[in-house]
Amino acid sequence: APLYNQPRQFHLGMFEIGRPLGKGKFGRVYLARERSSGFICALKVLYKAELQHGSGVEKQVRREVEIQSNLRHPNILKMYGHFHDSKRIFLILEFAGRGELYKHLRRENRFPEWKAAQYVAQMASALRYLHRKHVIHRDIKPENILVGIHGELKISDFGWSVHAPNHRRTTLCGTLDYLPPEMVKPHGNGNDNSYDEKVDLWSLGVLTYEFLVGEAPFEDTMVMTHRRIARADMTIPSFVSPEARDLIKKLLVLDPDKRLPLDAVQQHPWIIKHCVKGERATNREKGRGGE
Numbered sequence: 044a045p046l047y048n049q050p051r052q053f054h055l056g057m058f059e060i061g062r063p064l065g066k067g068k069f070g071r072v073y074l075a076r077e078r079s080s081g082f083i084c085a086l087k088v089l090y091k092a093e094l095q096h097g098s099g100v101e102k103q104v105r106r107e108v109e110i111q112s113n114l115r116h117p118n119i120l121k122m123y124g125h126f127h128d129s130k131r132i133f134l135i136l137e138f139a140g141r142g143e144l145y146k147h148l149r150r151e152n153r154f155p156e157w158k159a160a161q162y163v164a165q166m167a168s169a170l171r172y173l174h175r176k177h178v179i180h181r182d183i184k185p186e187n188i189l190v191g192i193h194g195e196l197k198i199s200d201f202g203w204s205v206h207a208p209n210h211r212r213t214t215l216c217g218t219l220d221y222l223p224p225e226m227v228k229p230h231g232n233g234n235d236n237s238y239d240e241k242v243d244l245w246s247l248g249v250l251t252y253e254f255l256v257g258e259a260p261f262e263d264t265m266v267m268t269h270r271r272i273a274r275a276d277m278t279i280p281s282f283v284s285p286e287a288r289d290l291i292k293k294l295l296v297l298d299p300d301k302r303l304p305l306d307a308v309q310q311h312p313w314i315i316k317h318c319v320k321g322e323r324a325t326n327r328e329k330g331r332g333g334e
């Protein structure tokens with residue numbers, strides 16, 4: 044029986060630990076197999092000592108577990124359970140068969156438009172699911188996306204996700220590249236620097252740009268990135284098609300309320316052009332009693 048039909052309490056002895064799959068800022072991930080079922084998963088190990096008490100990180104791990112455990116979507120990495128011992132916290136995660144997306148992007152430099160469009164459509168589908176549950180991811184970037192065995196994307200690392208609307212308390216660190224204007228210059232939106240799901244629309248625009256160009260639109264020194272984000276100051280290279288350019292420009296909009304909503308992203312000509320199966324494929328499906 045798969046892991047989610049298992050008893051809710053897990054312990055380390057239930058798993059055979061395989062090769063290390065990767066490491067993040069906090070913790071490492073190992074391939075693992077649950078002994079009784081043979082179920083393959085990824086075991087993320089976090090050392091309690093590294094999660095400074097009372098800092099934002101402990102709360103982030105708690106939120107990551109609370110939020111990700113209750114999500115079920117093909118483009119969101121599943122969390123089957125968690126447990127801890129005296130020194131470590133263990134998160135039992137879905138194993139993504141083709142690993143980290145950013146490694147594919149670095150290796151291929153940039154993705155062809157048909158692949159980028161399919162990836163953006165999958166991300167829009169996952170974000171629509173999250174937003175319907177009033178969850179904002181807030182950290183959509185290639186480093187937080189994995190690739191499943193069939194080439195499908197899986198959003199992972201919900202460490203920064205929160206319930207909307209939100210007022211950020213934990214200090215940001217790491218790249219600013221994906222942050223929207225309302226998070227880099229809080230008082231710009233007039234009120235108490237709260238923001239909502241529309242921050243993920245901006246990040247989807249940055250992701251689309253990076254898939255097609257191979258680097259983030261505002262990549263620069265820290266100070267310049269800050270300024271360029273605040274002005275939505277970017278240039279889109281001429282090799283990017285007019286349709287893709289149109290979508291990027293409709294997501295990277297300073298005013299959150301003017302960003303293209305996710306259902307409109309999924310209906311955008313650039314997405315339709317690359318994602319809707321051809322007539323023949325659909326008819327073939329119908330032939331097989333496809334609904």
Ligand SMILES: Cc1nn(C)cc1-c1nc2c(-c3cnn(Cc4ccccc4)c3)c(Cl)cnc2[nH]1
Pocket residue numbers: 064065066067068069070071072085087136137138139140141142143189199200
């Ligand atoms: C690497 C790799 N190569 N192949 C063929 C598959 C994988 C693979 N990796 C994963 C991974 C995986 C690994 N590292 N990371 C990054 C990380 C690690 C620790 C803390 C935060 C973030 C995720 C997962 Cl979670 C889930 N599934 C994974 N699958």
